[in-house]
Amino acid sequence: MTTPKTTPEGAGRLRLAAGAKVGIIAGGGRLPLDVADGLVAQGLAPFVLMVEGEASPTGGLGRFEHEVLAIESLGSLVGILRRHGVTHVVLAGEIRRRPRLSAMRFNFGLLAVVPLVISALARGDDGLLKVVVRGLEARGFTVLGAHQIVPDLTTSEGSLTRTVPGKADWRDIEAAREAAVAIGALDIGQGAVAIGGRAIALEGIEGTDGLLERVKALRGHGRLAGKTGGVLVKCAKPEQELRVDLPSIGLQTVEGAHAAGLAGIAVEAGRSLILDSAAVIARADALGLFVYGLPPRGGADGG
Template structure:
């Protein structure tokens, strides 16, 4: 839908520019953004959540997933990332994730996504919600995601002991 909307705007003579082109300093870098680093078990969670996020993205459902213990336990839908993290917190609070610690949020662009109109993003609220959900960290797609209020995100994640990392992008940065 966003691709069609952007194309229609461009046909009327308006050049559509993505946020990543206007404020490139918001684009997530590859590698560790925080002091904390993923453990070996976190990398299994990152892989599981990344696979799940790409799968739901291909179906145009969402951009994020949470994995704990090497398997995806929650997927983003219409409620967005805040709702996904709140649901994860509730699952933990109600004992549905008993004995399971840590876990990771992965957020990435949908395959073929129109990046000029809807880049995945995280901000301070994402860090707070991930911490409240009992997660160990956040992984985002480098070069294809935004980190809003970057210094605040890094400082707060460091204070809470969460890692934030930029994963290598699966696709180059351009709108289709």
């Protein structure tokens, strides 16, 4: 296998040996397209394996060599990647639905991993992702993080916007980060919102957009003090596999935070992604929100 030349946090530009081919296992959202475009910019032609119901050929990914795979056909994954000559794999984008074991299409490839999948599902989403990563590595693939291919997406440390956190905002940042770490340890989510120095909403299976919708509803119902204020914090889960499912924010996050009356967003530098970062920062500046890169904690799992 070819080892990518990166720093421990994946900040370096990826260099692959001649003959390497990167396959993108694509979920929903913008990240798979950013990764594909990043590979093309480096002169590499990716293969995209779209997870059915999450990514679609009708979007921008359709212009690349691709197939669509139902999540219940997990046992065909390795065969498809090998048939397309893939040597390196990136898991990018959201996969909101877990496989239904009763609907799985059984073959020898799947029978080999079913016990691991059942165990991983019991442990949560991060457990399943780690099983997928280690399963691919055991079969000769090199697994890369999206941030290793498009390092410009990785959040830098410090204030990224004209607006900066005030004293009250820092109380909220500290409270929300503590809560986000706590739910991350339970593999529940990666984000939390704090207002008035205490956590008031935690990210669940509905994701960050759903979390912000709940905060907006609470604000609208008068359940929260004041019309504005508070902070969203997103950070990597303790012991997180950093090559998959890094916390990310995008334009929709900024719009949702503003609609919920929040003062800003803080994310973990080096261990989170800002999708379409120039547009995100410009929109946050226009709305008067801050976006801040927090110093990374210790203890995340690089693989």
